[in-house]
Amino acid sequence: MKKIPVKDLDYVELYAENLREDSSLFEQQGELVDSQIESSVSIFKEKFKEDFKKAAREYLKSVGLI
Amino acid sequence: MENKKGYYIDGDAIIINRKLNSLDNFLRDFLEILKKHSDYLVVSGYVSISSGRTRGTEDIDVLVPVMDKEKFRVLFEDLTKSEFWCYQGDTYENIYDYIEHKDSIRFAREKQMFPNIEFIPIDETRKAKFFEFSHPQKIKIDNFEFKIPPIEFEILYKEIVLGSEKDIADARHLRTFFRDNLKEEKFKEFESVIKEEAK
Numbered sequence: 001m002k003k004i005p006v007k008d009l010d011y012v013e014l015y016a017e018n019l020r021e022d023s024s025l026f027e028q029q030g031e032l033v034d035s036q037i038e039s040s041v042s043i044f045k046e047k048f049k050e051d052f053k054k055a056a057r058e059y060l061k062s063v064g065l066i
Numbered sequence: 067m068e069n070k071k072g073y074y075i076d077g078d079a080i081i082i083n084r085k086l087n088s089l090d091n092f093l094r095d096f097l098e099i100l101k102k103h104s105d106y107l108v109v110s111g112y113v114s115i116s117s118g119r120t121r122g123t124e125d126i127d128v129l130v131p132v133m134d135k136e137k138f139r140v141l142f143e144d145l146t147k148s149e150f151w152c153y154q155g156d157t158y159e160n161i162y163d164y165i166e167h168k169d170s171i172r173f174a175r176e177k178q179m180f181p182n183i184e185f186i187p188i189d190e191t192r193k194a195k196f197f198e199f200s201h202p203q204k205i206k207i208d209n210f211e212f213k214i215p216p217i218e219f220e221i222l223y224k225e226i227v228l229g230s231e232k233d234i235a236d237a238r239h240l241r242t243f244f245r246d247n248l249k250e251e252k253f254k255e256f257e258s259v260i261k262e263e264a265k
Binding site: 008009012013015016017019020021022023024025026027028029030032033034036037038040041044045052053056057059060065066 | 069070071072073082083084085087088089092115118119120122124151153154156172176177178179180181231234235238239240242243245
């Protein structure tokens with residue numbers, strides 16, 4: 001009998017199990033990764049229009065990343 | 067790609083059965099430059115994501131042995147010439163302090179914030195990191211080959227040292243996805259090294 005996912009980790013396991021047998025599922029993951037990066041690039045290009053590095057570093061300092 | 071499985075083994079390399087995405091391309095472009103100047107190891111979240119774990123990430127962790135100032139200058143200038151920028155500064159003289167003190171620095175593509183490479187300087191004093199660095203595993207996605215830790219090491223490090231919800235899920239993904247290829251003796255060998263780090 002197939003295990004029914006209950007917790008988050010069950011879903012992680014089920015997805016990995018299916019992915020192991022069927023590489024076509026990688027396509028969805030690729031789309032997710034590509035869209036995440038595309039959105040991030042577009043947001044920060046818009047946010048730091050003029051002097052990108054200067055504005056980016058000010059932002060990074062303000063959030064404690066540098 | 068005739069093989070329908072998510073991955074297979076070819077000689078000493080793990081072959082992930084998928085096409086490259088933009089995160090892979092970002093890492094490939096960075097490693098093409100880094101490899102001209104230094105050895106490296108790609109670790110942590112990207113290892114899980116590259117094998118299909120579906121979650122977002124902002125950075126890719128890369129271990130790099132501490133290098134001298136001149137070697138770092140040449141690398142830094144090559145990276146900036148190739149349109150990568152460093153969060154911490156624009157001149158190698160200032161950034162080298164981080165390397166010397168084994169503090170991480172970050173690189174992204176020009177006019178981008180994310181994704182970024184967390185460039186983690188290591189030497190023998192960082193025992194677990196140096197151990198995984200010294201035991202690389204080849205992995206290949208399409209025509210992009212790079213080095214990661216042994217999967218068993220990555221799983222234990224996430225479970226024992228890191229231990230956040232995200233890391234436990236990454237470890238579960240790796241345990242399931244690579245189930246047929248994991249070796250119990252490797253878990254035993256790596257556990258003592260990792261437990262030492264966790265103390």
